[in-house]
Amino acid sequence: MAMKILLVIALVILVVNNACCQIPNVYDFCTALLSDNREGSVSSVCNQCQGIPGKRGPKGSPGPQGPKGDHGAASTATQDLEARVEQLEERILFLQRITKNSPEKDNICSLGLKNGSIPNSAMTSSTEWSSSWAAHEGRLEGARCWIAHGSGKIGDWIQVDFGDYKSVSGVVTQGRPGTTQWVKSYKLSCGKEMNEFDWIEENGIVKVFPANTDANTKIYNKLPSPVVCRYFRLYPQSWNAHISMRMDLLRGDCHMYY
Structure with a gap:
């Protein structure tokens, strides 16, 4: 029961x-x-106890859209692309300013010896006649020039330190103003470090560049191809009376204009 x-x-x-x-x-x-x-x-x-789950109900209508989130940090690839675009824009503006026959070509293409943007301390030489004829006096169109000690010798050089890597496409030279002193030929070398210089060659042979035949005419020499370096040296190989010269260096992206 x-x-x-x-x-x-x-x-x-x-x-x-x-x-x-x-x-x-x-x-x-x-x-x-x-x-x-x-x-x-x-x-x-x-x-x-817990019952068996029932069937899923019908889908509800969407809720209101939430606030927009903050922008994420730009990726490295995006930053690199933006930097590249900026470089290309600067390059286009530069090319628009210059043509092969432009009277301003030399000023636009100068790496800074002529206009003084390269400081005196960045120009040195193996020897000098005196402080009045030091390397920093060897600027294109200057009233003075660089004169090596004595009448000069093979192995003398004049050097420019850009302070950073620069692309160089050519050299412009003059002699000592109002005299019969000038450099008739020279070799060039380019270095990324003070103890690591490479000669400028053409077809595997160190190139000897022809230079001046008077004191005032500008002689332009284009390199076989632009070079990138921090230190740039010119070695006179032959000269008239004394190693006496003025010079300027040309930007790498001006190679096609000379």
């Missing part, structure tokens, strides 16, 4: 409990009920 009463109670609770959880069968439910040491009630059983 007690068992029947128990089964009836279990069935009643099972019907109520179906609203809270899913029990596979009466036996499992009763086992779970009898093994619960706490005060049995519908609510306590429901609290321990």
